[in-house]
Amino acid sequence: MPVRIAVTGAGxxxxxxxxAAAADRDDCTVALAVNRSPVDPVAGVxxxxxxxxxxxxxxADPGVDVLVDFTGPASSVEYVAAAAEAGVACVVGTTGFDxxxxxxxxxxxxxxPLLRASNFSRGIAALRRAVREAAAALPGYDVEVTxxxxxxxxxxxxxxxxxxxxxxxxxxxxxxxxxxxxxGDAPRSDGEIGVHARRAGDAAGEHEVLLAGDExxxxxxxxxxxxxxxAAGALDAAAWLAGRDAGAYDFTEVLE
Ligand SMILES: NC(=O)C1=CN([C@@H]2O[C@H](COP(=O)(O)OP(=O)(O)OC[C@H]3O[C@@H](n4cnc5c(N)ncnc54)[C@H](OP(=O)(O)O)[C@@H]3O)[C@@H](O)[C@H]2O)C=CC1
Ligand SMILES: O=C(O)C1=N[C@H](C(=O)O)C[C@H](O)C1
Numbered sequence: 001m002p003v004r005i006a007v008t009g010a011g012x013x014x015x016x017x018x019x020a021a022a023a024d025r026d027d028c029t030v031a032l033a034v035n036r037s038p039v040d041p042v043a044g045v046x047x048x049x050x051x052x053x054x055x056x057x058x059x060a061d062p063g064v065d066v067l068v069d070f071t072g073p074a075s076s077v078e079y080v081a082a083a084a085e086a087g088v089a090c091v092v093g094t095t096g097f098d099x100x101x102x103x104x105x106x107x108x109x110x111x112x113p114l115l116r117a118s119n120f121s122r123g124i125a126a127l128r129r130a131v132r133e134a135a136a137a138l139p140g141y142d143v144e145v146t147x148x149x150x151x152x153x154x155x156x157x158x159x160x161x162x163x164x165x166x167x168x169x170x171x172x173x174x175x176x177x178x179x180x181x182x183x184g185d186a187p188r189s190d191g192e193i194g195v196h197a198r199r200a201g202d203a204a205g206e207h208e209v210l211l212a213g214d215e216x217x218x219x220x221x222x223x224x225x226x227x228x229x230x231a232a233g234a235l236d237a238a239a240w241l242a243g244r245d246a247g248a249y250d251f252t253e254v255l256e
Contacts, residue, residue, distance in 0.1 A: 002025075002026060002027055002028050002029040003027060003028045003029070003065045003066055003238055003239050003242040004028075004029055004031035004032075004063055004064050004065045004066075005018075005022060005028050005029065005030050005031060005032075005064070005065070005066050005067070005068050005235075005238055006030075006031060006032040006033070006034070006053075006056075006057065006064040006066070006067045006068070006083075006088065007019055007022075007030055007032070007033045007034070007045075007067075007068050008034055008035075008050060008053070008067060008068070008069045008070075008071050008075070008076075008079045009035060009036075009069065009070050009071035009075070010033035010034060010035045010039065010042050010045070010047045011035040011037060011039035011042065011047060012035075012070060012071065013070075013152075013227060014070030014093065014227060014230060014231065014234075015033070015035070015042070015070055015071075016042050016043075017227040017228060017230065017231040018030075018068055018070065018231045018234055018235065019033060019042045019043045019045050020042075020043045020231070021228060021231035021232055021235055022235055023043050023044075025235060027235075027239045028066075028235050028238055028239055030045050031063065031064050032048065032056055032057070032064055033045045033046070033047045033048065034047065034048045034049065034050040034052070034053050034056065035047050035048075035049075035050055036050045036051075036071075036075065050075070050079070053079060053082050054082040054085065054086070057082055057083060057085075057086035057088055058085075058086050064086075064088050065088065065089060065238075065242045065243075066088065066089045066090065066091055066238040066241055066242050067079060067080070067083040067088050067089070067090045067091070068090075068091045068093075068234055068235070068238055069090065069091070069092045069093065069094055070093045070094055070230075070234070071094055072094060072096070072154070073094060073095075073096045073097045073098065073101050074101070075094075076092055076094040076097070076101075076105075077097075077101050077104045077105065080092065080104075080105060080108045080114065081104065081108060083108070083112060084107075084108040084111045084112045087111075087112060088112060089112050089113040089114070089115075089238075089241050089242060089244070090108065090112060090113070090114045090115070091115050091116075091234055091237045091238045091241060092105065092114065092115070092116045093116075093117060093118075093120055093230065093234055095118050095155050095158065095159025095160075095162075096154065096155030096159065106248065109246065109247055109248040110246060110247075111246050112246050113241050113244040113245060113246055113247060113249060114247070114248055114249065115237050115240075115241050115248075115249040115250065115251065115253075115254070116248070116249075116250070116251075117233070117234075117237070117250065117251035118158070118159030118160045118162065118163045119159065119160040119163065119205070119207075119230070119233075119251075120229070120230045120231075120232075120233025120234045120236075120237065120251060121205075121222070121224055121229040121230055121233055122229070122233060122255060123222045123224070123229070124160055124207065124222055125251065125252055125255055127164070127207065127209070127220055127222045128163065128164065128167050128252075130220050131164055131167045131168055131171075131209050131220060132167050132168075132170065132171045133171075134209075134211055134218055134220065135167070135168045135171035135172045135175075135211065136171040136172070138211050138213060138218065139172070140213065141211045141212055141213045141216075141218075142188060142192075142194075142210075142211070142212045142213075143168050143172065143175060143193050143194070143209065143210065143211050143212075144193070144194035144195075144196065144209075144210045144212075145157075145161050145164050145165055145168070145193070145194065145195050145196070145207070145208070145209050145210075146196040146197075146198070146207070146208045146210070147160065147161040147196070147197055147198070147205070147206065147207050147208075148198040148199075148200065148203050148205075148206040149197075149198070149199055149203055149204075149205055149206075150199070150200075150201065150202045150203050150204070151199050151200060151201060151202075153199060156197040156199070157180070157195050157196075157197045158197065158205070158207070160205065160207050161195060161197070161207060164207060164209055165178060165193060165195065168193060168209065169193065174190070174191060175191060175192070175193040176191050177189075177191045177192050177193065178192075178193055178195050179192045179193070179194050179195065180195045180196075180197075181195075181196060181197075182194060204223075204224040204225065204226050204227050205223075205224040205230075206221070206222070206223045206224070207221070207222050208220065208221040208222075209221075233251065233254075236254055237251055237254050240253075240254045241254075
């Protein structure tokens, strides 16, 4: 039986992509779609008022197995809490959470299975492994992370860039100072890891990790060609997550 999914932010760029992608799969079906603002049906799926999410999730018909959320940090926390109350598992792709919001998500994971990823592309999962390996293999190299996204993205740096920074720093504990952008007249100092966020056009998402030594430079780059890759990964995660025990899960576990 296909996993029954509730899509929040159904009128957003990713919500629409998830609904469209689910229509092409046999392992999941969209049982419920909600949005804060009224929107027309998406790929034939009617979109309900997000304010009614708690009652809709609690209703027996349609039953929901997994909520898939690509919205904003505040709404994501609210929707995940509603899902936890209803005993519904959650896949969260939203980025930009503050510490309090992170704690709220961790709380929810105590009562339902909750899987998060700052990026649901398999290419980024491979990039993360490559970054950890390269950073460990190149001690003393300068490391700079650059991300490029469409001009409507609200959080910066991207959630993926933050994840890549965590990966590089885990492999290189001497990199202990994130420098966002750079201006002034001081040279680069030891321990810096540069972070650069570009917003331009309709870029679906590009991430580059530069590791530079003397006369020896490694550039690791991932480009998402479209949002379809994120939607496919999120649905893979939803299909994997349904029926699991409560707890916090990571996208890398889906790919193992
Ligand atoms: N993990 C991953 O692989 C990916 C993650 N993302 C992340 O997903 C999130 C959404 O991205 P995207 O689809 O491009 O964004 P959009 O702006 O296109 O869509 C956002 C959606 O969330 C809703 N929303 C936003 N804020 C609120 C709020 N406070 N209350 C209720 N609803 C809200 C919007 O509703 P309304 O229509 O009413 O405005 C809209 O439906 C971002 O955090 C982004 O970084 C994006 C791509 C891939
Ligand atoms: O907002 C986006 O578009 C994206 N957000 C995610 C992020 O913040 O890393 C993932 C992807 O890069 C697209």
